[in-house]
Amino acid sequence: MTLAEVDASAWAELEGATADPQSAFRYLNLCSVDAGGRPQARMVVLRRADAARRSLEIHTDVRSPKWQEISANPSVAILGFGPQPRVQLRLQGSAELYGPASQRAAEAWSLLPPSTRRTYMGGPPGDDIEEWPASEGTVADADGRAFFGVLIFRAETLDWFQLRHADNRRAVFAYDNLGALTSSRWVHP
Ligand SMILES: Cc1cc2nc3c(=O)[nH]c(=O)nc-3n(C[C@H](O)[C@H](O)[C@H](O)COP(=O)(O)O)c2cc1C
Known part of the structure; x- marks a missing residue:
């Protein structure tokens, strides 16, 4: 594969993952830095990927x-691993946040199924819980809408690593703020 093909294949995998629940890149690790400078990592669902803009959408x-x-x-990293072929995608970039009042959140919310909307209806994430509700809530969807936000990640770099038997491969790519590829090179794994 050429560098251009590696870059294109990585983004094609990400775009494909948004439509395929079986894709390994459907779930990504989103890493941020907290107020104390500590790294914070958690899994998120990849909702949308735009290869041209090098952006990813997370809810x-x-x-x-x-x-x-x-x-x-806003400085974040995204990490994913696909077993077939064994490829790690390590993206670094920045995140834009679109809160409940934004047009972007309104549009994304309108496309969510009721089961997903319900996940926004509980108490604040991380707060103590006294008791799990007996059944699925009877609260209206609108109650979750007020807490729903969209995160758009814009990649600045992609570090692609393919684990092979003896000869691992690694390539590093950089993008400008419109998503155009500005550099690509093979590096020692
Ligand atoms: C497979 C998987 C997918 C998840 N997807 C999301 C998601 O898309 N958005 C989200 O906010 N949390 C998601 N979570 C929960 C987060 O990993 C995390 O526990 C939660 O959002 C709280 O993170 P925070 O305390 O760092 O804000 C997911 C968890 C798992 C295990």
Whole structure:
């Protein structure tokens, strides 16, 4: 594969993952930095990928610690691993946050199934819980809408690593703020 093909294949995998629940890249590790400078990692669902803009869309609760962390420091990393072929995608970039009042959140919310909307109806993520509700809530969808936020990740670099038997491969790519590829090179794994 050429460098251009590696870059294209990585983004094709990410785009494909948004439509394929079986894809390994459907679930990614989103890493932020908290107020104390500590790394914070958690799994998230990849909702949308735009290969041309080098952006990824993630949904979350605006009351969650990650939302607060990223509001204060938009520098984030995304990590994924696909077993077939064995490829690690390590993306570094920044996140833009679109809160409940934004058009972007309104559009994304309108496309969510009721089961997903329900995940935003509980108490603030991370708060203590006294008792699990007996059944699925009877609260209206609108109650979750107020806590629903969209995170758009824009990649600045992609570190691609392929684990092979003897000859691992690694390549590093950089993008400008419109998503155009500005550099690509093979590096020692
Ligand atoms: C497979 C998987 C997918 C998840 N997807 C999301 C998601 O898309 N958005 C989200 O906010 N949390 C998601 N979570 C929960 C987060 O990993 C995390 O526990 C939660 O959002 C609280 O994170 P925070 O305290 O860093 O804000 C997911 C968890 C798992 C195990």
